[in-house]
Amino acid sequence: MTGTHLLEVRGIDVSFGGVHVLRSVDLDADSGFTGLIGPNGAGKTTLFNVISGYVAPKAGTVLLDGVEIQGTSSLSVARSGVARTFQTPKLIGSMTLLDNAMLGIDGRKVEHPFLRAIGAPRTERRLRAEASEMLERFGLGGLLYQSVSSLSLGSQKIVEVARALLRQPRLLLLDEPAAGLSVTDVEALAAPLAEYANAGLAILIVEHDLELVKRLCPEVIVLEFGRVIASGPPHEVTQRPDVVAAYLGDETLASRK
């Protein structure tokens, strides 16, 4: 139980009012992709909120590299190296893509606070080049100076992922990054992410696109009604009848009729 995984979630309980959202959830994540799947309302986003410090659990621990981070603040969790995206991207609509991406760098620990405060041109230029490069990796190099509000939802989600990566996190939480993306957008998103995962970044991903999950994640965890009902390699897990029933519930019933 101690410190063998980068992220260890143990026995997390969360309830809102009378509703038990998460019941004794365990989860491990190490470098590479880990998938988190389950039907709507299973508690996936709440689990993300617990890990990233937005929701304090009623019971249980979240260990990042062996250090307890549950119940602190979202700020201190972020500063300890966790980056996340949101189901609906939280970008600054009035700012350009580049400036939005720069916020990822702005949130890093600053080595020369004074130079950064006055926006010293040389430092600023170097960091801008870094942010542009990141956006280019995701195929957004041509839109650097567009305002974010003029982008499609898909591109906005990709910008948010790029921004999270620019924070140089140890653990990246992606909340349905591919929802609402076109096929080409999904490719533009998946390829650079896979490179990061291969290079050792731990990425925990909530996603409904099962094909994408199967392709990226060597390991998936299935949540239903706040409980982990299965975990293992995706092709095995998604064959299990209870998972099929949970995940595709209504549709299977409909097809049986």
Added chain:
Amino acid sequence: MQSGDLKVQSKLTSITTSKRNRVALSIAALVLLGVVAVALPHYANGFQLFVVTEIAIFSVACLGLTVAIGWSGQTVLAQTGFFGIGAYGTNYLFAHHVPWLISGLVIAAGCALLGLIVGLPAARLKGFYLAIATLAFAELIDQVYNDATPVTGGANGTAVRIVTIFHINPASALWYMSIFLLVASALVVRQFGRTRIGRCLRAVRDADIATSSLGLSSAQWKVIAFMISAVLGSLAGTLYGQALTFLSPDAFSFDLIIEFLVVVFIGGVDRIWGAIIGASFFVLIQEALQSFGFYQRVVFGVTLLLVVRFLPGGIVSIVPTARAFFRNRRDQQLSREPDVARAGAEQA
């Protein structure tokens, strides 16, 4: 192939040239402004000089609000407090033989510290509560003007010790200092706006929930905005004291808070030019309608309503709004006449 390369080449050169042009243009504009500023006292009468000086001073104080209200989205009503401290504090030190410039800078540093002290608890408040808390601060300072008689002269006020620089006529000297302070603060605020401070403050304003997930502390950035605003308010106040020549609590009353808000909202709350245009509009109307008293307020009220309704970005947004309007209309026309558009494209 070759022509494509040439096109890219020419596009690249045109980007660098346009950047170089812009720099040259900015320098030319600054030089022109310098010449006009230096020449102005020789052509303007005393009243006109006072008016432009007042515009410059109000602009600086309102630039502080551009940062605090416009960028970081905080409803800060404390600016007159710092404005007054700048005026009274500098005058007090100067009257006690501290060099004037040093007095102004010391008071500004003090206001930064005070901004930090007030900002730390205030950064936890939002909207209405923040407005009330900062208003309470301004009212508290207002009480100090009235009661700290040895320093402020109390309700009777106190005469300002006028600073003389190189035997220049004080009104002209004050104008030079005011326009210099305005240009300097506008450039500094512009630099802030384009770099880390500007980005982080806008993130605090527009994506409050996500800010912490980026490792950025909303509270910390709000306090920084508050401190920048306090320093600008104080520096402007230092000059305002010289402009008024006599300080009394009336000059820094509740009305002034509202006037500052009118300035930034009429001008454009998150733009540097917004503060300057707003201050110009406000001071000019106020002086023009001086003898009509009550009607000043009517004009401001109606203008504010019209601006908020039709130009939420303030007067400064007229140009982009108009441009977008005409572009839309042109696009609509083009889409209504697709054949004409296509023929045009083929010819091109």
